[in-house]
Amino acid sequence: MKRIVKHTYLESRFFTILIGFVFLFIMAYQIPGWLPISIFLLTVFGLLVLTDTLLLFKQNGLQANRVLPKKLSNGDNNPILITLHNAYNFNVKLKLIDELPVQYQKRDFQILTALNKLSDKKITYTLRPLQRGEYHFGYLNVYVTSPIGLVTRRFQFGHNAMVPNYPSFLQLKKYMLIAFSNKLFEFGLKKIRSIGHTMEFEQIKDYVPGDDIRTINWKATAKRNQMMVNQFQDERSQPIYSVIDKGRVMKMPFKGLSLLDYAINATLVISNIALKKQDKAGMFAFSKQVSNKVSAERRPSQMNQIMETLYNLDTDFAESDFSRLYIDMKRYLNQRSLLLLYTNFETLDALHRQLPYLKAMAKNHVLVVIFFENTELHKLTQKTAKNTYEIFEKTIAEKFIFEKKQIVNELQKHGIQSMLTAPEDLTLNTINKYLEIKARGLL
Template sequence: MNPIHIFKQIYLSNLFFQGLAGIALTFLVGYFIPAVGPIAELLFLGFVVVFVADLVLLFSRSKPFSGDRNAPKRLSNGDENTIRIQLQNKFSFSVKVEIIDEIPHQFQLRDFGFWTDFHAGEEKSLSYDLRPTQRGAYDFGNINLFAQTKIGLVRRKLSIPAQETIPVYPSFIQMRKFEMYAISNRLTDIGVKKIRRVGHTMEFDQIKEYVRGDDIRSINWKATARANDLMVNQYQDERSQNVINVIDMGRVMKMPFDGLHLLDYAINTSLVISNIALIKDDKAGLITFSNTDSVVVKPEKKRTHIQRIQEALYNLETSFLESDYERLVLSLKKHVNQRSLILLYTNFETFSSMERQLPYLQRIAKDHMLVTIFFENTEMSKLLKQ
């Protein structure tokens, strides 16, 4: 093994300096009390022997550890993501190891590391959680280990190559969570209410016997005559409707909250709603707007369409200018030809700013069913209640 390479791997522990300080103090006492001098020399000699033995043990193998990092192929923004490290001790004795994984700079964690003990030949799987708050590419580095024997005078630095780049996508963990609720028809468990609609703007489902409470306007007289009993037409919600998420990319969406920007909350919610719409056989689409050209993903009902929406949401960034609502109106007229459910994610800093955009919202509401979603400043609300 290259001596220079060995020297670079040697790190002296606190115990080494404490022992050295104790021996120096003994020599100092020996200067005034001659009888202590030989004791100090014996201590120093023993210290050197133990130090050399510690070095020999630590460098008895050229590659004393093997391992790898097992991380997801992509991380979910705003959620806890589990990273696993698999390590095996190839020493023939027990060691104590400090593990420092080179995590991406976006997390700004300067003191990220943890200790664990390894028996001879033991293999361990360790894990930790990371919560990204920005979308984009995250670069992981090597896995650094600082191993020491039970003597503890020296630590040997080992580096396991594990460089990789992992993208952070909008919150697909939340998307899957709500997908399970939608599939199992348990959306009511989390506060989603199903409202009975009045009228016949729904698709025909089946003919069934009349029960008290059914709309008498739905009575099917021909079926009633054949069955000699009152029969009614049953309807279900119309399918293949357009559900379009419209996201404001202006400066108002730059406001941070709990580590994420308002834009990130809008993106995560859009992904969840788009996925549920596709599960329910509706068409999901996406439009963004600011003061420049927008991103448009036209509504489709294919299940694979969620990947296109996710990729479109991946690179969205806010601008530092005010959004152009007139541009949004023109974009909707150009790209959306039928009446649709428009979910508009935006924010208004003042009532006057909302009143300024109100005419454009009214124009959109004439052609579509518009739902405007804006964000409550909870910190300001708490301050006002004090």
């Protein structure tokens, strides 16, 4: 009995009819002939409520299951599947209320549907998580109403399910396809085979005008009695490091995701593409000190190690120490590498404080400084100013946008490659930059 009371709810139709009976009995005082009719109708109504309750609780008439993925992809739409089976001998109306994780702060989530007798149904909805970590789901509540529609029975399934939310692995396949097609480049570059001077020897060939005389193979020349040169190809297994600033400048959110999360998602994708391109992928993060290091390797478990490291990465709200970054890089990186540095500079003064260390890193490595446009400022400049205060706001916004462009010019002036990008375009632009550097043979 306790179970029935706990899971029984009265529909709005029940209260509407009950209010009708109140008016009917009030009128019965004025019209005595209506009293027996009112009592009879009330008795019929009570029997209908009892019948409705017995129909719903006679058997365990509904089965439901929430199918969760093994892990969620941060910043992407993740499908959640609900399977339903109606064991009742009549059609039912359903209201599904899934107790979503606390990260969503959503208390009005519900799905209305209907299910024919002795039939099955699948329902899919999507969740877009914006914070890495554990997501705990509560009960899947299913409220069942019979054709009578006076009483609702509640079923509860799948209590306390936990799914971890990882960096955006759903983007891996998407960008992998783009990276290995011809649709990525928009700046006129094409793939070329670059003749380099690395340790990877390819062949000995006849000398043609334009070949580097430093590659002449004198033994082969003496044997063939004609000029022969060594030909090399670019070494494939080159170290590609994603360097993530996890200081307070990366906490700024755009479209729900922080700059740090955009950088983490881009790191996961570019590491996967680098490995597929026969390069070595690695990463590390820094603020007051360098941490979360993954050495650049090409082993099969490299992507799993990078993903697990990125999963636990978070900002520490500290001022990032670029001098410590330079010292640790000089100590640990013995081979010339491509460094994709994800950080953010809002002003020229902020850049000038770190510029000596960036120049020092660029001497031994190919350094690409990646920082972000403030898309909210762009929206502000596109609005029409209606008063003096809005003119002032718009002018300040344009000043900050112009200063970002000055930062790019300042880095280029010192021979440091840079990329200014909107947060949502970070992954695609980073892949473009990586492929551009590979095509130009800069590494």
